[in-house]
Amino acid sequence: MSSIRNSSIRSSRARSGGGRRRTSAVLALSTVLALTATACGDDGSGAAGDRGKEGSGKGEITFWDNNGGVRTEVWKKIIKDFERKHPDIEVKYVGIPAESVQSKYDTAIQGGGLPDVGGVGMAMLSGISAQGALEPLDKRVKDSALQGKLNPGMVESIRASGDGKRMYTVPTSANNxxxxxxxxxxxxxxxxxxxxxxxxxxxxxxxxxxxxxxxxxxxxxxxxxxxxxxxxxxxxxxxxxxxxxxxxxxxxxxxxxxxxxxxxxxxxxxxxxxxxxxxxxxxxxxxxxxxxxxxxxxxxxxxxxxxxxxxxxxxxxxxxxxxxxxxxxxNPVDGLGLFKSSKNKAAAWKFIEFAASHKANSQWNESAGAIPANTEAAEDEWVQRAEPTRLAAEALNDSSVKIxxxxxxxxxxxxxxxxxxxxxxxxxxxxxxxxxxxxxxxxxxxxxxxxxxxxxxx
The missing domain is CATH 3.40.190.10 (Periplasmic binding protein-like II)
Structure with a gap:
């Protein structure tokens, strides 16, 4: 296993303004510093899993919010935007309080009733992935618009918290x-x-x-x-x-x-x-x-x-x-996991891809005041305006900080x-x-x- 190296994020779009570019670089570096110590290399696996359950890519999917009641409002806005773009998919939102989501997942893994998509952060990732409940997502990300758009430090943190090789949740944010x-x-x-x-x-x-x-x-x-x-x-x-x-x-x-x-x-x-x-x-x-x-x-x-x-x-x-x-x-990276038991993985993946995209990821993180996982969202103006987020990033970029x-x-x-x-x-x-x-x-x-x-x- 190798230590994560300090890195900076380069957006696929050209940006103007030196202050804005500095903020993006600080955010990227601070996230890498703050989130994890080591990560193992990806073995390149992470195929789509049981193709028989890919589904039609239409119909209803269920999403469990792992911080229900706190982020419900912003998630409902994102879901509304998603359904507008994908009118043939309906997302059933279920808000689970953060303090009880782990037990809800464990109970559903043993007795059935898991959602198609669920919020799965690093703190619970190892326990859930060890039970074989989550779909590896490396190949899906590689074949999607998210390729190259996710903070590399967060991605490696997710891998290290799972089996050390595969990405079992798509990172959405980091907190400090x-x-x-x-x-x-x-x-x-x-x-x-x-x-x-x-x-x-x-x-x-x-x-x-x-x-x-x-x-x-x-x-x-x-x-x-x-x-x-x-x-x-x-x-x-x-x-x-x-x-x-x-x-x-x-x-x-x-x-x-x-x-x-x-x-x-x-x-x-x-x-x-x-x-x-x-x-x-x-x-x-x-x-x-x-x-x-x-x-x-x-x-x-x-x-x-x-x-x-x-x-x-x-x-x-x-x-x-x-x-x-x-x-x-x-502090753990939060993310979205795709559950193996889903009978409509195609539609569920579309929702994850949308939620982790630039606009939706920026919208969610601005509401939470957290650091975006999407590298383009990390360059948005609100990040510099939000003093707590900016100060946390700048402090973590200081060489005196020990994690x-x-x-x-x-x-x-x-x-x-x-x-x-x-x-x-x-x-x-x-x-x-x-x-x-x-x-x-x-x-x-x-x-x-x-x-x-x-x-x-x-």
């Missing part, structure tokens, strides 16, 4: 951790922007006034809390690799100390409700206007604009160490990082389990999963 902060509250308190961890902790303390029900920070304690905790841990510890040999570094003493400091914010500078908050509740709570900072990702930008209006907040890359070094965990690659290659990763450990992290927040106990348990599970994965690959 973002620290959102209230510029008006910081200005009123005379605080510097929380660009470093020392400034972050100072602001969390000084912006908290429990008598007025105002808090410096909101911490994620509900569903999806593990990735945020890992980002805070590695960001403070300065450890730059998830593995040391065949053993994980999650329970290294430096990470234990970092987690202790981070969870120590709970109820001191955060609301007590945080222990149960998933991202929707956390974002809504921050948007109420009484909390100084929020760690989420680029995807909540539009929510903040609607709730707070422009000019009252900013989204910046995660804090740096005191010496200016930024360490952060990788800790999460183990998306492990089929058990999504389960380990969610259902198996979220309840224990809540115990840590509540003082019923120590940070060391929690991280030792997490490390034991990860080491066993890594050993099993290596055994199966022999």
């Amino acid at each position: 951790g973002t620290l959102w902060y209230r510029t008006d509250m910081f200005k009123a308190a005379g605080l510097d922007a929380p660009t470093s961890w020392p400034k972050f902790y100072k602001a969390a303390k000084e912006l908290t006034d429990t008598s007025k029900n105002t808090f410096g920070y909101t911490i994620r304690g509900g569903e999806g809390s593990i990735a945020q905790a890992l980002d805070a841990m590695y960001g403070q510890s300065g450890i730059t690799s998830f593995w040391k040999g065949d053993k994980t570094t999650v329970n290294a003493p430096e990470n234990v100390k970092a987690l202790e400091k981070y969870v120590g914010l709970y109820k001191k500078t955060t609301p007590s409700a945080d222990v149960n908050n998933d991202f929707k509740k956390m974002v809504a709570q921050w948007d109420s206007g009484r909390i100084g900072m929020l760690s989420h990702n680029l995807g909540s930008y539009q929510d903040h604009v609607k709730a707070l209006g422009k000019g009252k907040f900013r989204g910046i890359p995660n804090p740096t160490l005191a010496d200016g070094t930024r360490v952060q965990v990788s 800790v690659q999460l183990p998306y290659h492990l089929p058990d990763w999504n389960t380990i990082s969610k259902a198996d450990n979220e309840p224990d992290l809540q115990k840590v927040l509540l003082g019923k389990m120590s940070s060391k106990q929690f991280l030792d348990s997490l490390a034991d599970q990860l080491n066993k999963a890594q050993a099993e994965w290596k055994k199966q690959r022999r």
